[in-house]
Amino acid sequence: MWSFFHKLGSPPWLYKISGSILRWLLPITLVALAVGLTWGLLFTAPDFRQGNSYRIIYIHVPAAVVALAGYYIMAIAGAVSLIWKMKMADVAMKACAPIGAAFTFVALLTGAIWGKPTWGAWWVWDARITSMLVLLFLYLGVVALYEAFDNKEAASKACAVLSLVGMVNIPIIYKSVDWWYSLHQPASIKLTGGSTIDSSMLYPLFWMIASFYALFACAMMLNMRVEILQREARTGWVKRLALGGASRGAKS
Amino acid sequence: MHPVRKQRLIIVLFVVLFSSAAIGLIVYGLSGNINLFFPPVEIAAGKAPVGQSIRVGGMVVEGSIKRSTESLKISFELTDYQATVPVVYEGILPDLFDEGQGAVAAGRLNEEGVLMATEVLAKHDENYMPPEVAEALEASAAMGKGPGQ
Numbered sequence: 001m002w003s004f005f006h007k008l009g010s011p012p013w014l015y016k017i018s019g020s021i022l023r024w025l026l027p028i029t030l031v032a033l034a035v036g037l038t039w040g041l042l043f044t045a046p047d048f049r050q051g052n053s054y055r056i057i058y059i060h061v062p063a064a065v066v067a068l069a070g071y072y073i074m075a076i077a078g079a080v081s082l083i084w085k086m087k088m089a090d091v092a093m094k095a096c097a098p099i100g101a102a103f104t105f106v107a108l109l110t111g112a113i114w115g116k117p118t119w120g121a122w123w124v125w126d127a128r129i130t131s132m133l134v135l136l137f138l139y140l141g142v143v144a145l146y147e148a149f150d151n152k153e154a155a156s157k158a159c160a161v162l163s164l165v166g167m168v169n170i171p172i173i174y175k176s177v178d179w180w181y182s183l184h185q186p187a188s189i190k191l192t193g194g195s196t197i198d199s200s201m202l203y204p205l206f207w208m209i210a211s212f213y214a215l216f217a218c219a220m221m222l223n224m225r226v227e228i229l230q231r232e233a234r235t236g237w238v239k240r241l242a243l244g245g246a247s248r249g250a251k252s
Numbered sequence: 253m254h255p256v257r258k259q260r261l262i263i264v265l266f267v268v269l270f271s272s273a274a275i276g277l278i279v280y281g282l283s284g285n286i287n288l289f290f291p292p293v294e295i296a297a298g299k300a301p302v303g304q305s306i307r308v309g310g311m312v313v314e315g316s317i318k319r320s321t322e323s324l325k326i327s328f329e330l331t332d333y334q335a336t337v338p339v340v341y342e343g344i345l346p347d348l349f350d351e352g353q354g355a356v357a358a359g360r361l362n363e364e365g366v367l368m369a370t371e372v373l374a375k376h377d378e379n380y381m382p383p384e385v386a387e388a389l390e391a392s393a394a395m396g397k398g399p400g401q
């Protein structure tokens with residue numbers, strides 16, 4: 001177990017393993033997304049009250065779920081880089097921030113598009129939507145803070161602290177619809193007890209959530225690989241890779 | 253674990269715990285302001301300010317919607333099954349606004365306790381089902397078997 005942890009800290013190993021994972025995970029993810037979207041958008045029944053507009057759930061909910069989970073990944077990577085000074089954890093934290101921001105933005109945008117026909121307003125300052133906006137700013141804050149430092153180590157430390165402090169927002173977002181009177185409806189998928197969404201609509205939703213997690217993993221690895229190459233540009237293994245890349249690139 | 257790392261781990265846990273506690277207390281202190289709307293029971297208890305812009309949320313009482321024939325004026329009642337608030341509104345309503353459904357109305361309370369609304373939003377609930385399932389549920393409820401959920 002510890003040897004795996006140590007291997008994770010090695011840039012060449014991480015670069016190699018992520019490359020071989022991406023080779024099969026990326027195509028599977030794209031196919032899964034296409035299947036899930038076709039299933040959700042074309043082959044499920046319309047909702048009894050909202051009609052077809054509810055179908056945005058197949059993008060909105062997965063994007064929001066992954067945006068929340070991604071924040072924990074970023075914060076945990078930040079904690080690891082603070083405590084163990086592990087370079088690759090810092091790379092993971094930095095790679096996570098723009099991806100998380102993108103997923104949060106998608107969730108907010110699809111929510112606004114759905115809100116107009118359903119609620120009658122693009123934007124309402126209710127607890128769920130506002131706390132989600134705070135999440136977007138936290139992600140963007142980590143991106144901006146990282147770039148604000150010339151010293152990589154100081155940047156890493158400051159961003160790790162910011163992401164750890166921001167972690168408190170995640171349970172607030174999750175429970176906001178139960179704690180306060182909000183316009184956003186409470187969760188339809190319940191961990192305990194029956195879900196209040198029909199199973200014929202729930203299965204494609206689960207499928208899409210799984211696909212979005214896979215998409216997040218792919219985006220993370222792609223982002224981390226670029227960051228690793230940039231940081232290790234002067235090392236022997238990257239030079240060898242760059243020189244030998246032409247012949248190997250042609251093969252794959 | 254290396255003592256230096258252990259110390260850093262403790263600092264990290266400290267930061268997380270204390271910042272969570274601080275933000276938790278702030279949110280708890282503000283919780284009255286975070287609510288998007290007042291339920292009718294709080295209006296009846298006089299907790300909502302009169303003459304200021306507020307939001308009231310609840311279910312639209314069955315049979316309470318009265319539409320004007322020559323304008324977009326509409327009046328209805330919002331309830332939380334403990335109290336009701338009459339609402340007057342003139343304008344376009346969202347598609348999902350209906351009797352027996354949730355709605356949030358923004359506006360000012362006048363002296364008679366009527367909300368003069370400037371905006372009405374439909375509140376969607378967490379139930380999603382195909383029309384056939386909804387019909388089957390309604391039919392079984394009508395036959396006295398009780399709703400499925």
